[in-house]
Amino acid sequence: MSIIYLMIPLGIIFAGLAVWALIWAIRSGQFDELESHGWSVVLDDDTKPPPVETENDSQDEVEREPDS
Amino acid sequence: MANTGVGAGAFASCFHCGEPCPPGPPILVERDGEPQPVCCHGCQAVSELIFSSGLDRYYQFRTSEGRKINDDLEMVAGIWSACDDRQELWGEEHTDGKRDLLLQTEGVECSACAWLIRSRIEPQTGVDRVQVDVGTGYTRIVWDPAQTKLSTLALELAKIGYRPHLPVAESEQRARLKERRIGMLRVGVAGLGMMQVMMYAVGLYAGETFGITDGARRFLEWTSLLVTIPVVLFSARPFFTSAISSLNVRRLNMDVPVALAIAVAFVASCFNFLRGAGDVYFDSVVMFVFFLSSARYIQLVQRHRNLEGGAALARLIPEWARRLQGSEIETVLAADLSVGDLVRVRAGETFPADGSIENGTTEVDEALLTGESAPRVRGPGEDVVGGSVNILSPVEMRVRAVGRDSTVSALGRMLLRAGGERNRFVSASERIAGYFVGFVLLIAALTSVAWLYFQPSAALSAALAVLVVSCPCALSLAAPASVSAAGRALLGQGVMMTRGVALEVLARVDVVVFDKTGTLTSGRPRICSVKINPDSPGLDEEALLGIAAALEAHSAHPLAHAFRVKSPLPGVTDVTTVNHGGVSGIINGERWSIGSADFVGLDEKDVANTGIIVWLARQSAKQSGWVAQFEIRDELRTGVRQTIDELHHRGIRTVIASGDREQSVSEVASRLGIEEWHARQKPEMKIERVRKWQRTGSRVLMVGDGVNDAPVLAAADVSMTVSGATDLANSAADFILTTDSLATVNRVMEISGATRRVIRENMTWAIVYNVLALPLAIGGFLQPWMAALGMSLSSLLVVANSARLSRVASKRSETTETVSGTVPA
Numbered sequence: 001m002s003i004i005y006l007m008i009p010l011g012i013i014f015a016g017l018a019v020w021a022l023i024w025a026i027r028s029g030q031f032d033e034l035e036s037h038g039w040s041v042v043l044d045d046d047t048k049p050p051p052v053e054t055e056n057d058s059q060d061e062v063e064r065e066p067d068s
Numbered sequence: 069m070a071n072t073g074v075g076a077g078a079f080a081s082c083f084h085c086g087e088p089c090p091p092g093p094p095i096l097v098e099r100d101g102e103p104q105p106v107c108c109h110g111c112q113a114v115s116e117l118i119f120s121s122g123l124d125r126y127y128q129f130r131t132s133e134g135r136k137i138n139d140d141l142e143m144v145a146g147i148w149s150a151c152d153d154r155q156e157l158w159g160e161e162h163t164d165g166k167r168d169l170l171l172q173t174e175g176v177e178c179s180a181c182a183w184l185i186r187s188r189i190e191p192q193t194g195v196d197r198v199q200v201d202v203g204t205g206y207t208r209i210v211w212d213p214a215q216t217k218l219s220t221l222a223l224e225l226a227k228i229g230y231r232p233h234l235p236v237a238e239s240e241q242r243a244r245l246k247e248r249r250i251g252m253l254r255v256g257v258a259g260l261g262m263m264q265v266m267m268y269a270v271g272l273y274a275g276e277t278f279g280i281t282d283g284a285r286r287f288l289e290w291t292s293l294l295v296t297i298p299v300v301l302f303s304a305r306p307f308f309t310s311a312i313s314s315l316n317v318r319r320l321n322m323d324v325p326v327a328l329a330i331a332v333a334f335v336a337s338c339f340n341f342l343r344g345a346g347d348v349y350f351d352s353v354v355m356f357v358f359f360l361s362s363a364r365y366i367q368l369v370q371r372h373r374n375l376e377g378g379a380a381l382a383r384l385i386p387e388w389a390r391r392l393q394g395s396e397i398e399t400v401l402a403a404d405l406s407v408g409d410l411v412r413v414r415a416g417e418t419f420p421a422d423g424s425i426e427n428g429t430t431e432v433d434e435a436l437l438t439g440e441s442a443p444r445v446r447g448p449g450e451d452v453v454g455g456s457v458n459i460l461s462p463v464e465m466r467v468r469a470v471g472r473d474s475t476v477s478a479l480g481r482m483l484l485r486a487g488g489e490r491n492r493f494v495s496a497s498e499r500i501a502g503y504f505v506g507f508v509l510l511i512a513a514l515t516s517v518a519w520l521y522f523q524p525s526a527a528l529s530a531a532l533a534v535l536v537v538s539c540p541c542a543l544s545l546a547a548p549a550s551v552s553a554a555g556r557a558l559l560g561q562g563v564m565m566t567r568g569v570a571l572e573v574l575a576r577v578d579v580v581v582f583d584k585t586g587t588l589t590s591g592r593p594r595i596c597s598v599k600i601n602p603d604s605p606g607l608d609e610e611a612l613l614g615i616a617a618a619l620e621a622h623s624a625h626p627l628a629h630a631f632r633v634k635s636p637l638p639g640v641t642d643v644t645t646v647n648h649g650g651v652s653g654i655i656n657g658e659r660w661s662i663g664s665a666d667f668v669g670l671d672e673k674d675v676a677n678t679g680i681i682v683w684l685a686r687q688s689a690k691q692s693g694w695v696a697q698f699e700i701r702d703e704l705r706t707g708v709r710q711t712i713d714e715l716h717h718r719g720i721r722t723v724i725a726s727g728d729r730e731q732s733v734s735e736v737a738s739r740l741g742i743e744e745w746h747a748r749q750k751p752e753m754k755i756e757r758v759r760k761w762q763r764t765g766s767r768v769l770m771v772g773d774g775v776n777d778a779p780v781l782a783a784a785d786v787s788m789t790v791s792g793a794t795d796l797a798n799s800a801a802d803f804i805l806t807t808d809s810l811a812t813v814n815r816v817m818e819i820s821g822a823t824r825r826v827i828r829e830n831m832t833w834a835i836v837y838n839v840l841a842l843p844l845a846i847g848g849f850l851q852p853w854m855a856a857l858g859m860s861l862s863s864l865l866v867v868a869n870s871a872r873l874s875r876v877a878s879k880r881s882e883t884t885e886t887v888s889g890t891v892p893a
Contacts, residue, residue, distance in 0.1 A: 039179040
């Protein structure tokens with residue numbers, strides 16, 4: 001049973017890391033809006049390049065990594 | 069919409085915004101090779117851009133139609149480029165030089181909209197991250213001003229059909245965001261803490277059954293304490309502060325037993341831990357805190373949604389104004405305008421502040437503010453309200469009120485009052501909660517005494533269970549959660565609720581009193597005929613109309629609108645306005661009065677007429693000395709007949725109490741099938757009538773619009789004003805209808821009935837739950853953690869049941885009719 005003296009402190013450290021990650025995520029606004037992100041799964045199209053800002057998007061048929 | 073285009077059938081509706089396409093050669097947009105009709109070039113440009121950037125899934129998944137936007141993109145670019153060199157508008161600065169910009173985006177209505185905006189704006193150069201809040205319409209953009217311009221971002225938003233606005237009350241919005249974030253962090257910390265402590269608790273419980281070394285048990289208790297401390301100190305903090313502040317004002321609110329339960333459980337566990345004997349309840353503490361802070365967070369989000377309604381109103385004001393400095397015109401922020409500034413407003417633009425017209429005459433569309441759909445003519449000296457639209461020709465306006473003093477901001481505050489105001493039912497449940505807490509403390513004490521006597525080791529556990537299980541959260545949430553959900557539903561119907569208590573009373577109304585002029589009728593009266601007294605010398609019809617118009621310009625009475633004319637008016641001095649009477653003033657050295665026969669000093673039995681007669685008389689006139697009489701007629705509002713029928717169908721008595729003469733009142737009454745009507749009522753008489761009904765036990769709803777209705781509105785149990793009502797009436801009203809149709813009255817009553825039902829369900833559930841759980845807790849059958857779970861679930865159930873209200877209401881509005889609502893939901 002002495003393993004718990006190692007594992008539980010480790011677990012607490014991980015929980016601490018999780019809190020830190022949570023603070024970071026909330027600070028950077030990732031949880032500010034929870035409704036529309038679920039739709040991204042349906043709406044985002046990974047096989048096509050994401051829209052680009054140029055006016056003549058139609059010429060832009062090159063495969064590209066989506067960056068969002 | 070059907071007009072002369074016979075044979076063309078119904079016009080196709082626009083592919084983008086759903087509005088009917090105008091007749092004539094269709095404007096088309098191509099989707100997968102198939103042409104789709106659109107209504108205008110604006111919608112064409114937007115949907116073409118959406119297709120060409122590969123975002124056409126938006127059309128597949130959107131749940132609401134696009135917003136029609138006729139913005140001239142060049143104008144948008146021009147206006148926004150003025151703020152490219154104003155750093156204070158770029159948003160909060162991050163340490164790396166990036167900016168955190170908050171914009172209000174008009175037309176964001178569903179998740180597909182949010183996705184469209186993100187997909188369009190995020191790939192722009194210099195943009196880090198885009199967030200769109202569908203509920204409130206706020207868009208946050210983190211961007212690098214070194215790489216792109218603010219005007220570019222604004223233009224991109226406008227291109228895909230979402231009109232950007234600088235946020236009103238940005239600091240409040242950011243403060244709310246901060247509050248939500250910290251609330252979420254509290255939930256998160258409690259949640260993570262709960263997972264840890266529960267895991268250790270499993271070890272402790274298993275150890276109790278299967279045996280555990282003292283060292284291991286001690287170690288698990290140590291770690292539990294370590295994890296519980298931040299949860300109690302950070303996550304549970306709001307409960308303690310709220311409980312302490314409530315004790316400071318010597319009242320028991322629902323946070324007192326909650327804070328007490330947390331404190332007792334935590335302190336008792338620490339005590340047991342330190343003395344090394346007895347149970348520890350750290351697991352119960354963290355779980356309790358987690359469930360309660362989750363419920364609290366949900367309420368917080370709901371309350372903030374309500375507050376955004378005010379922001380939707382403020383969105384009516386444009387960001388920019390063209391200020392005249394000598395002969396120069398400079399573009400400034402509307403927020404920077406100060407009283408006395410001269411502003412030029414071009415045709416098609418929105419007035420940036422309240423003020424009066426200095427130069428030029430135009431027609432003004434106040435539809436957004438009053439629901440009044442007919443444009444009103446405004447000339448020099450006349451007031452215009454910020455947020456109304458200048459339709460006809462450019463004018464120069466002298467600013468009279470800005471910021472907090474403006475009409476729009478007053479409306480917003482009125483709306484916010486609903487959030488702060490407490491329902492009578494709410495305060496009743498708060499009182500119940502107070503007694504309840506005392507009762508619970510007594511029971512808890514008795515329980516522990518009894519248990520100490522029989523079985524000392526279980527005493528603390530049973531007392532804790534009593535404290536936790538009886539937490540009156542669900543009871544206290546029952547009414548406010550329902551009222552706030554109903555408030556949002558009403559806003560969607562174009563109704564602003566200014567006093568939450570009214571919603572509960574409205575469901576029990578049995579008499580509805582209508583004002584006639586401007587309420588049952590459209591409030592857009594016209595002069596049908598002019599009769600000039602043959603005995604009176606000199607002046608012709610036009611001159612008399614001029615005099616009448618000049619006098620009536622000083623009246624806010626709906627009838628006065630009939631006299632609005634474009635031609636220059638003679639000057640009036642020494643004006644006196646009598647509520648519910650008329651106006652008198654001196655023109656060209658002579659005192660004239662205009663108004664009811666009573667007011668001008670006539671005995672009106674002389675004349676019989678079906679319309680409303682407004683009399684013009686010289687002050688010196690004796691019994692028969694009238695100069696002219698104007699017959700004015702007023703059309704009925706849309707939906708009046710159905711509204712009255714529906715009310716009768718519900719068994720509600722309808723009454724007209726009007727200041728008008730018998731003939732016109734009886735005519736309207738008979739057309740609507742209203743049996744009881746009272747004509748020639750002065751405000752104090754109307755109040756007396758209302759009081760009389762109230763004394764016989766009836767609950768009275770007053771529906772009115774005029775300045776003279778305001779005191780009556782305040783006297784009635786519940787009051788509503790219709791669109792186009794005067795400010796004073798609105799300030800006395802519980803509900804302000806912004807739609808032109810009177811049918812909304814019945815929608816409000818339906819929502820009110822539903823709210824009452826939901827409050828009842830909630831209270832029944834809360835009480836039944838407590839009655840069932842309390843004996844179990846006293847009997848020691850409930851562990852504190854079970855009590856914590858049950859109590860939190862009962863609160864969540866109440867909140868969820870209330871949220872149902874907003875869905876019910878929106879579904880109903882879809883099936884019945886599309887209300888011409890003007891306030892963005």
